[in-house]
Amino acid sequence: MKKLLTTLIAIFAMLSIFNTVKADYPEKPITMVIPFGPGGSHDLNARVFTSIIPQYLGNAIIVKLVPGASGQTGTAMVAQAKPDGYTLLFTHNYVDQLQHHVKKLPYKPLKDFVTVARINYAAACMIVLSKSKYNSVQDVFDAAKSSGGKLKLGHSGMWGATMVPMAQLLSWGKVSANLTPYKGGGPMVKGLLSGDVEAVLHFPSVIKGQGNKVKTLGCGAKEKSLGTPPTFDELGFKGQIGYMDRILMAPAKTPPERIKVLQDALAKLKGDKTFKKFMGRLGENMEFMNGPDYEKIRAEKSNNYKSLVKQMTKG
Amino acid sequence: MFESFLNAFPLLFGGGSFLNILFVISLGLLIGLFVGALPGLTTLMAMAIVLPISFFMDPLIGIPFLIGVYKGGIFGGSIPAILVSLPGTGASVATTFDGPPLTKMGKGRKALETALFSSVIADFSSDIVTILLIGPIALIALLIGPPELAAILFLSILIISSTSSGSVGKNMIMLATGLFIAMIGQDPIAALSRFTFDVFELRAGVPLLPMLIGLFAIPEILINIETKTKDFIKTKLNLNKEKNLTWNEFLKLRKTIFRSTIIGTTIGMIPGVGQVVAAFVGYAAAKNSSKNPEKFGKGELEGIAAPEAANNAVNGPTLVPLLTLGIPGDNVTAILLGAFVAHGLRPGPELMSEQGSIVFAILMCMLLANILFLILGYFTMPIFSKVVTIKKSYLIPLTIIFAFAGSFVFRHNPADLYFLLFFGIFGYVLKKLEFDVTPLVMAFILAPSLEYAFGQTLSLGDDNVIMFLLSERPIAALIIVSTPVITWKLWKRSKKLRDVATTITSKQVK
Numbered sequence: 148m149k150k151l152l153t154t155l156i157a158i159f160a161m162l163s164i165f166n167t168v169k170a171d172y173p174e175k176p177i178t179m180v181i182p183f184g185p186g187g188s189h190d191l192n193a194r195v196f197t198s199i200i201p202q203y204l205g206n207a208i209i210v211k212l213v214p215g216a217s218g219q220t221g222t223a224m225v226a227q228a229k230p231d232g233y234t235l236l237f238t239h240n241y242v243d244q245l246q247h248h249v250k251k252l253p254y255k256p257l258k259d260f261v262t263v264a265r266i267n268y269a270a271a272c273m274i275v276l277s278k279s280k281y282n283s284v285q286d287v288f289d290a291a292k293s294s295g296g297k298l299k300l301g302h303s304g305m306w307g308a309t310m311v312p313m314a315q316l317l318s319w320g321k322v323s324a325n326l327t328p329y330k331g332g333g334p335m336v337k338g339l340l341s342g343d344v345e346a347v348l349h350f351p352s353v354i355k356g357q358g359n360k361v362k363t364l365g366c367g368a369k370e371k372s373l374g375t376p377p378t379f380d381e382l383g384f385k386g387q388i389g390y391m392d393r394i395l396m397a398p399a400k401t402p403p404e405r406i407k408v409l410q411d412a413l414a415k416l417k418g419d420k421t422f423k424k425f426m427g428r429l430g431e432n433m434e435f436m437n438g439p440d441y442e443k444i445r446a447e448k449s450n451n452y453k454s455l456v457k458q459m460t461k462g
Numbered sequence: 463m464f465e466s467f468l469n470a471f472p473l474l475f476g477g478g479s480f481l482n483i484l485f486v487i488s489l490g491l492l493i494g495l496f497v498g499a500l501p502g503l504t505t506l507m508a509m510a511i512v513l514p515i516s517f518f519m520d521p522l523i524g525i526p527f528l529i530g531v532y533k534g535g536i537f538g539g540s541i542p543a544i545l546v547s548l549p550g551t552g553a554s555v556a557t558t559f560d561g562p563p564l565t566k567m568g569k570g571r572k573a574l575e576t577a578l579f580s581s582v583i584a585d586f587s588s589d590i591v592t593i594l595l596i597g598p599i600a601l602i603a604l605l606i607g608p609p610e611l612a613a614i615l616f617l618s619i620l621i622i623s624s625t626s627s628g629s630v631g632k633n634m635i636m637l638a639t640g641l642f643i644a645m646i647g648q649d650p651i652a653a654l655s656r657f658t659f660d661v662f663e664l665r666a667g668v669p670l671l672p673m674l675i676g677l678f679a680i681p682e683i684l685i686n687i688e689t690k691t692k693d694f695i696k697t698k699l700n701l702n703k704e705k706n707l708t709w710n711e712f713l714k715l716r717k718t719i720f721r722s723t724i725i726g727t728t729i730g731m732i733p734g735v736g737q738v739v740a741a742f743v744g745y746a747a748a749k750n751s752s753k754n755p756e757k758f759g760k761g762e763l764e765g766i767a768a769p770e771a772a773n774n775a776v777n778g779p780t781l782v783p784l785l786t787l788g789i790p791g792d793n794v795t796a797i798l799l800g801a802f803v804a805h806g807l808r809p810g811p812e813l814m815s816e817q818g819s820i821v822f823a824i825l826m827c828m829l830l831a832n833i834l835f836l837i838l839g840y841f842t843m844p845i846f847s848k849v850v851t852i853k854k855s856y857l858i859p860l861t862i863i864f865a866f867a868g869s870f871v872f873r874h875n876p877a878d879l880y881f882l883l884f885f886g887i888f889g890y891v892l893k894k895l896e897f898d899v900t901p902l903v904m905a906f907i908l909a910p911s912l913e914y915a916f917g918q919t920l921s922l923g924d925d926n927v928i929m930f931l932l933s934e935r936p937i938a939a940l941i942i943v944s945t946p947v948i949t950w951k952l953w954k955r956s957k958k959l960r961d962v963a964t965t966i967t968s969k970q971v972k
Contacts, residue, residue, distance in 0.1 A: 184793060184796075185506055185507075185510040185793050185796065186510070186790065186793055186795075186797040186798075186800050187796065190510065190797075190800065191800045191803065194513055194514045194517070194800070194804075195514075195517070195804070198514040198517065198518075210510075214666075215667070216648050216665040216666040216667075217653050219662075219665055220665070220666045223662065249653075250653075250654075250655070253662050299922060304653075305651065305652050305653040306653060325922075325924060326921070327918055328651055328914075328918065328921070329918070330650070330911075330914055333788075333789040333796070334734075334789070336787075336788070337603070337604065337733070337787065337789050338608075340604060341604040341605070343607050343922060344922075352803070352808070353788070353808075356788045356808035356810035356812060357788060357810050357811065357812070358810060358811050358812035358815075425517065425804060427806075428803065428804055428805060428806035429803055430803075430808070
């Protein structure tokens, strides 16, 4: 009996050694840095998919919020991390593709990071108060023109997810306006509700919660939940505008086979019922895009931002 | 609205869910209490971590759970502030003025009980006010835009600076220093780097927590080492043997608690101002109306009750913009927003009109949380007392460990330890030179919001800000006009008090 026991233990021990030697990535929890503060849409989306991913990945993804300097602190942390697939970055296109055009960064986003996947995107829509006299994006442009650039519009932070598309729209309409910054999306909506500013861009999930207090004039994408307002594309603006891509990035030197493991697990989320249920509740889409596909549009977006920044900062 | 209020009752008490609610709130309170009590771990982090757990619970289980963590955490943060002068957040800074002196006098238990009772009473009353006045509070929130906020913040900084204990000149120096330190990093409007000298660690600005711990805990430790008298080394601190707060002592505090509750609730209605200002204004008001203002800062129970009641009274009204307009006022409410949204309930006008009963049920859970907290807090106090039932000589090294560990755990950033050391030494020098660091901390915490609101006002006012204020912003204009008058009156009053205090202290010293 004793002998049997020792044999069993020995076999078990050997197996476990064997296991650790052949262990597949990920053999320990992965840290995912979000360079923004708690409670934002990145935090929420991340909390949802990280609570479901373990069953497909075989290990957990731990969210770590590292806000500061408009995303630079967290991004720098991942840029300096060991590229072993255990430190990832969950960010968005404006930090990834625009920021290096406006400030000196201690890392090169396009070279130092590679896309694992785009989890989803949110497309900004232009909203005004329901009682506003503006009924189309063109109305807003016309008002901006006749006010001599003094029409009050709001955005949620310099070079951020609602400021950049607003600037793009204005530059496309060949008008200028008074752009007042707000400390995030919440205060910006308050500014609109109290009449401090006349129009803002925001994301469908938030707009829906405002019920019939606001009306939507146009959106970056088809938004059925908002009664399918015209898309900016239909209005004549060519090229993707107002998309905030929630992208999962890895340090560029991360072994490709590990990135593949992550991509395979993330791709399975789409068929997951719990994931679908939660994303539905958040009001977010599940427009997953695999890393290589996203890489194709990444450089192009960066170039578009570059010319926008040039145009904005020269005047 | 009244109907949805009535419908909230079956939601809470029906279907046997009531016991579950009680259980999760208690669980949340305990988690919050322990996390809040550990220096460096913030309530915010605890809430962000438990947020996904709430996704998988019923909304009326998950959200009360988070509310429990939140309420427990706020009080938890006061424990190290009272016992070892380690403020975990800006809101508990004012508690470090009288907490540690009381602990040294062997009245730590009384101080903790005062904090618990005043917190719970103030929170409970402010929640009731919130339930009754949810509509009007929402309207006030819309009236306060960037110009009003800028004016209010500017006034608050001046009020607090002019009622601090140092001389006016020194207070103004501290105020300016605080404003300057707050400017290091990115400017809030255009996101350009300022005063960073190309040091990347400075780009995100000076971190609050290492700075607070540095300014308050380190000088305290150094001064304790300096004055190591025999009794300090030998005596044992044992909170379990200390006397409880007596009924008479409590009755003496009722005015202070009442005053602070009103101050806190009012400040809570103004979005963007928050707990820190409430705590300081509550403290200043208590000191100003006290018959013995010279005792403040040397171990006065009122000095605990005032900030603790004021900062907790903010909690109720801050939820209103979130629930009625769908706009989170701070990080904590942003996380609560997340919990709502994950259950398919997006706060805002729509939720209020269609599922108002859920909103009221959640507000009632806050009342429940207060009652539960009174009980839980009272019975867990001996546990915390055990932690500090040690020789005082161990307390100093232990505090040093907590100060460093706390600063590091906060962001896991080694640079924070340099910040801690710098502000520790800086705080010690300031203490030796008899500077009061309150204006510095206040200015540092409020400057970013003030600067932002100021920049927004300039932007909204286009070319002519003065005309804009006069024609469109009467409230802001009124506050600005009254600022010099209020400040001058307060300054004169507190100067008188300070003169009295200096004569008394100088007599004691001599």
